Amino acid sequence: MEYEEAKTKVVEELTKKQKTKSKFYFNDLSKILEMKPREAKKIVNKLVEEGVLEYWSSGSTSMYGLKGTGKQAGAEHEG
Amino acid sequence: MAKHETPLLDQLETGPWPSFVTDLKREAESRAKNEKGIEYQIPQDVCEDLLGVLELSFKHGRTHWKHGGIVGVFGYGGGVIGRYCDQPEQFPGVAHFHTMRINQPGGKFYTTEYLKDLCDLWEFRGSGITNMHGSTGDIIFLGTTTPQLEEIFYELTHKYNQDLGGSGSNLRTPSDCIGSARCEYSCYDTQAICYTLTQEYQDELHRPAFPYKFKFKFDGCPNCCVASIARADISFIGTWRDDIRIDQEAVKAYVGQELKPNGGSHTGRDWGPFDIQKEVVDLCPTKCMKYENDKLAINNKECTRCMHCINVMPRALRIGNDRGCSLLVGAKAPILDGAQMGSLLVPFIKVEEPYDEIKEVIEAIWDWWMEEGKNRERLGELIKRQGFQKLLEMTNIKPVAQHVQEPRTNPYIFWKEDEVEGGFERDINEFRKYHQR
Numbered sequence: 001m002e003y004e005e006a007k008t009k010v011v012e013e014l015t016k017k018q019k020t021k022s023k024f025y026f027n028d029l030s031k032i033l034e035m036k037p038r039e040a041k042k043i044v045n046k047l048v049e050e051g052v053l054e055y056w057s058s059g060s061t062s063m064y065g066l067k068g069t070g071k072q073a074g075a076e077h078e079g
Numbered sequence: 080m081a082k083h084e085t086p087l088l089d090q091l092e093t094g095p096w097p098s099f100v101t102d103l104k105r106e107a108e109s110r111a112k113n114e115k116g117i118e119y120q121i122p123q124d125v126c127e128d129l130l131g132v133l134e135l136s137f138k139h140g141r142t143h144w145k146h147g148g149i150v151g152v153f154g155y156g157g158g159v160i161g162r163y164c165d166q167p168e169q170f171p172g173v174a175h176f177h178t179m180r181i182n183q184p185g186g187k188f189y190t191t192e193y194l195k196d197l198c199d200l201w202e203f204r205g206s207g208i209t210n211m212h213g214s215t216g217d218i219i220f221l222g223t224t225t226p227q228l229e230e231i232f233y234e235l236t237h238k239y240n241q242d243l244g245g246s247g248s249n250l251r252t253p254s255d256c257i258g259s260a261r262c263e264y265s266c267y268d269t270q271a272i273c274y275t276l277t278q279e280y281q282d283e284l285h286r287p288a289f290p291y292k293f294k295f296k297f298d299g300c301p302n303c304c305v306a307s308i309a310r311a312d313i314s315f316i317g318t319w320r321d322d323i324r325i326d327q328e329a330v331k332a333y334v335g336q337e338l339k340p341n342g343g344s345h346t347g348r349d350w351g352p353f354d355i356q357k358e359v360v361d362l363c364p365t366k367c368m369k370y371e372n373d374k375l376a377i378n379n380k381e382c383t384r385c386m387h388c389i390n391v392m393p394r395a396l397r398i399g400n401d402r403g404c405s406l407l408v409g410a411k412a413p414i415l416d417g418a419q420m421g422s423l424l425v426p427f428i429k430v431e432e433p434y435d436e437i438k439e440v441i442e443a444i445w446d447w448w449m450e451e452g453k454n455r456e457r458l459g460e461l462i463k464r465q466g467f468q469k470l471l472e473m474t475n476i477k478p479v480a481q482h483v484q485e486p487r488t489n490p491y492i493f494w495k496e497d498e499v500e501g502g503f504e505r506d507i508n509e510f511r512k513y514h515q516r
């Protein structure tokens with residue numbers, strides 16, 4: 001899958017789920033991309049680098065979300 | 080006078096042990112005085128507010144920290160853990176109080192200069208409060224604000240040649256014992272492999288794509304000073320294949336009380352004369368030693384390399400010469416499903432650069448776990464769920480006797496049909512020749 005195609009797919013799927021969820025496990029992303037984790041990782045890394053996705057971390061677990069979405073986003077993007 | 084009254088915390092200082100409350104108060108005082116004239120980049124009274132919010136948490140019996148956050152440094156998905164206080168009006172000093180994990184140096188060796196530099200940086204751009212070290216091994220910086228994160232990261236990497244460690248669903252900062260740098264028990268160079276794999280797996284360390292955390296720990300010998308067997312998803316425990324080297328003269332010197340057992344530790348009390356039979360031979364877990372006619376003998380085939388005899392008589396007994404390590408997998412702390420110790424996967428492997436054989440095992444394990452592991456499932460839990468045999472298949476390792484704890488218990492290895500000559504189908508007439516109905 002081309003990068004642009006993958007990007008559209010991820011953004012579409014995550015936007016659809018926005019109502020119920022704003023943070024996703026890495027596994028959810030590789031499922032959306034229908035790729036092996038190692039392949040999916042390359043795309044996901046690039047999406048983060050481009051600022052399409054952002055990391056969320058509890059300290060023990062990491063998740064991904066569309067940049068600027070979710071409950072905490074407003075509170076945390078200080079200035 | 081303290082900014083907040085803290086009667087509950089004050090009580091913690093009354094016990095016989097050193098108290099973190101005292102430490103925090105001391106740091107609060109030092110920040111208030113600011114004798115060095117530091118231009119603090121986060122609130123000067125951060126420590127007072129930390130004490131205040133902690134007191135409130137004790138009073139309410141609940142935490143006032145929110146769970147996690149999206150903060151980090153550019154390009155990294157780990158190393159920073161967002162912490163926000165849910166009472167920012169009362170305690171503005173800790174409204175943001177993010178944790179940073181700093182990759183500790185190999186073997187936790189550092190110069191005082193390095194420590195001072197880190198502390199100065201943290202006084203200036205953070206709360207000044209550190210935790211040396213976290214259970215993963217990192218140096219932990221406790222409490223700073225979002226705008227400081229990139230500044231700190233820049234200074235760490237550009238001035239001090241120092242990286243952040245791992246957090247979240249990442250490879251966590253690999254940690255190692257002091258190894259051959261100072262310890263004669265070390266069966267391989269823990270720092271060399273720890274450093275090499277840290278460099279090799281930078282992407283896994285900084286960009287989370289695992290189902291959950293993953294830890295490497297390197298112990299130079301089975302004394303396990305970094306507790307790899309209890310904590311690491313892959314533990315590298317030094318061992319040897321040949322015989323324990325015995326110096327019979329030195330054995331006699333221990334027996335004759337000329338040498339102090341245990342390298343002279345435990346000498347504060349009078350334990351009576353050293354008794355080699357009681358203190359060494361009888362305590363050997365596999366009963367493979369004997370002391371007869373002033374000679375110590377070890378049946379090395381039965382020795383499990385527990386280190387007991389060597390620890391008691393280090394001048395007389397030394398590790399073998401054909402050294403390497405054992406790989407154990409699946410240890411974890413008791414968050415889900417209880418604590419688990421590592422299970423032996425590779426009984427012996429040479430630890431030699433460029434460590435290709437070891438990397439092969441690591442990557443095969445990751446491929447399996449990344450594909451099959453559920454969210455927040457540690458390797459040890461996946462091994463339990465799908466079976467140790469599955470792990471052997473995925474890593475291409477043949478079952479050996481050492482994988483079996485005892486016959487017919489965990490991990491039980493089953494034959495598969497294609498591994499059995501002629502398969503599972505048998506000619507019934509042939510069978511009946513030997514067995515009645």
Ligand code: SF4
Pocket residue numbers: 256257258259262263264265266298299300301302303304305
């Ligand atoms: S684990 Fe063994 S080799 Fe490493 S420091 Fe401890 S005793 Fe020495």
Ligand code: SF4
Pocket residue numbers: 362363364365366367368377381382383384385386387388389
């Ligand atoms: S290392 Fe342990 S098992 Fe081996 S001989 Fe010494 S006491 Fe026995």
